[in-house]
Amino acid sequence: MESFETVTIPSRDKQYIIERLEEHEHMTHEEAVDSVDELAHYYTAIKHGKNGSPSKMVDKAWHAHILNTQMYMDFTKAEIGRFVHHVPYWSGHQSNGTEDDIYEYLVSQLGAEHVNATVWVRDGAICENSSHSLGRCQNAFLPMRNPTDKKRNVFHLISRYDPFNYWMMCLDPFRLDAYEEAIRQHRQQKAIWLDIGTGAHMPLTRLLIKYETAEHVYAVEANREAYRFAKNLRECLSDEEKRKISLYGCYSNNIDWHAQDPRPNAIIHEIIGCIPLDEGCIKVMHDTIKNPNGEVYSCIPYKIGTLCMPVSRPKRSRISSFCSFILSSSMKIIKDVGIQGMFNPHKDAFLCETPQFIEEFILQDYVRKPLESHRVFKTKFIVEKRTGKWAGVFLAPHVLTSKDNRNGIAEIDGLKRMTNWPVRYVQMYYYQxxxxxKQGDEIHVVFESDLTKECPTYRLEAWVNNNYLLRSSFAWIGPAIY
Incomplete structure (x- = not known):
């Protein structure tokens, strides 16, 4: 393998291609860099005489390179020894190889750890009978790309919020009651609180002040419109309340909290998505909690997790249809493999009585550890319905705002109660x-995640009984926009 010569794309060419992909293909910077890295691998395969097609992402990077004709000609002659033509597929020309051929060749020469599978795997792929797909899906995350928002990430999600969204959150009684209960329990321990993502109406900061739980609150909001709204709201408070609240219009990791006086020693936040971590909660908490040298003794919420329930293809409830209409999202159940949000879904789609956790975190403990780039959780469900057709799973948030939940108020269960978080329906098979x-059948579920980025990557794999070769896989990059 030491004699295997690889192609290097010059830094000037890289910069040009990355800028082109970001501007014209609406890729994030990370996606563009990954595409250029794998384009170099594709050029390497060509140099060694391997036939095959590029993936969609690699092909876009290749097109961008070719458009700068002089740069591309100089590069191919210098690095590959000849001008490399690009011949697209058409009826008069069929490729001598496939994308899978190139991928498997690169893995055999470079090792799987040096090839970015997410760039080579087809979007939203299903793993059924293809030997290529089955082999790759065991070790690869498959990216779902939302065609309406290709630059989807946490920062773009934050910019989409407006005061109406924050107002809707304030109208969610189960969420507010759970947080209020946790704040009440902290009345005996006055702290210096950091409120991450305080929102336009600062509901958590105001509860901390109301129950005299805080000596001081640092309220942070990255959404510009929400920050301006919160700033005006703060001006309407009493002088005593204003003295206790410092408001910042930025991200929580932009500030050196260790240098603040007083220094925060407790964190409260509601940066929780429909799949609790898909709005960057773990990454944000991890980066923030180490900022004050880890001197944080309390965290609200205490624990978050994702509940999973195997289901038959659900029907839209009237409430779900109305909420989807208000949010301008689809009012129809998807037919293809994919993911969508549903409010108050029908329980008659459940194939089991009790959901199971596929991830669960005590935040204050977990974020002190190194973040995991490949977290795997496996479980199985026993079908309790007499008969049914398994189509996919519901994923819903479960939040414990306090460790003490004796009265049940500190718990938010997204499958039991309707909240502002829609339940995610992941359809694993085409609807037909x-x-x-039948009753007694086993549904096996494997849930994988990469939590090292603000937008986690998820992969869900499932099969019935021992039919592992007929398993279905689906993956996406959070937050999944419904």
């Missing part, structure tokens, strides 16, 4: 190919 199941 749902799997027949």
């Amino acid at each position: 190919k749902a799997i027949d199941v």
